[in-house]
Amino acid sequence: MFTGSNNVTMDTKGRLAIPAKIRDALADSCGGRIVITAHTEDRCLLVYPEQEWAELQEKIAALPNMNAKARRIQRLVLGYATPLELDSNGRVLLPQTLRDYAQLEKKLILVGQNNKLELWSEALWNSWVDEDEPEGDIPDAVSALSL
Amino acid sequence: MFTGSNNVTMDTKGRLAIPAKIRDALADSCGGRIVITAHTEDRCLLVYPEQEWAELQEKIAALPNMNAKARRIQRLVLGYATPLELDSNGRVLLPQTLRDYAQLEKKLILVGQNNKLELWSEALWNSWVDEDEPEGDIPDAVSALSL
DNA sequence: ACTAAAAACCACTAAAAACCACTTTTCTCC
C-alpha cells in the first residue's frame, strides 16, 4: 500500500529518480516494472505496479465504448499507458507525451494512493490543494465521516 | 485519550521532539508507532496512534471515489499519511511535504483531541483561535450542547 | 540544588541531485 508524499525532481532528460522507500516497495510488489498513464480527471499521472495495471486495463477495455465518457477514459488511460522499468539508479524516463500531459517540469510531487501513486507537477499540486472545496452533493458516507 | 496542548519546537532538520507525557501515552497505546497526515479542513496535521489510523484508513478507502468531495478527502488524507516511529530520543522526522502543507516552522503547537492529536504551526493556531465564528447552519447536536 | 526534559549541537551515513561521457536515433541538407 502506498501512502504519503514525496518531493522528487526530474532531470533535464526527463528522468525521475524514485525515492528509495518507494523503490523498495516497488521492487517487492512488481520487481520495479510499472505502468504510467494519464489521470482522466486531473492533469497528473498514475503510477501502477505491473499487476495492478493488468487488472485495471481489463476493466477499462471492457467499458461500453459507445458511451462518450467511457470512450474518453479509454482513450486517455489506454492511450497514455507506458510500461517502464527502473534503471540501475532507480530512475525512469518519462515519455515526452506524458510530461506534456501533466505539465511536468523540474519539481514534482509523488503521492501515494493505496494501490497506486499519483505524479504531479508541484505547481499543479499546490494549486489543487489550495482550490476551493468541490461543489455538488456530499454523500452520506462523507458527512458521517469524522477524522 | 489525548487532551491539552503543548508548545513544541522543530529542529533544523525537521524533527519534532514529542513531549514526555505524550511520548509515554504513545508508548502504551501503539509502541510509539504513529501515522501523521493532513487535516482536510484546516492547514494542520493529524497524529494518530497506529491502530486508530488503521480504522480510519479503511473508512476513507471505502468512500465512493467518483464523488469529487470524497476524492479530495482521499487524496489529501491518504496522500499525506506517513507512518513514523519515535527515535531513541522521542523524536520524529516530519517529511518535507507535511511541513509544507501545514506551513510548519520552528514553533509548533500540539493539541490533544481525544483519539488523536493535532499539530499546528504556532502562527496558524493563533490566527485560527482569533478567527470569527464560522458561518453556516448548526447541527442539532451542537445546539443541544451545554458547556 | 537536584532531576528531568527539552533544545541545541555535532558527527556520520545514505540518498538525492547534478554532472559528465558516451551511444543511439532522428533530422537536415547536400
Added chain:
DNA sequence: GGAGAAAAGTGGTTTTTAGTGGTTTTTAGT
C-alpha cells in the same frame, strides 16, 4: 540515399543535501 549535425537516451560518477543517531548544554520543574 548518405554524411553530418543535432537531439534524445543511457549509464555511471561525483558532489551536495538530507536523514540519522547520539551527546552536550540549557532550561524548567520539584
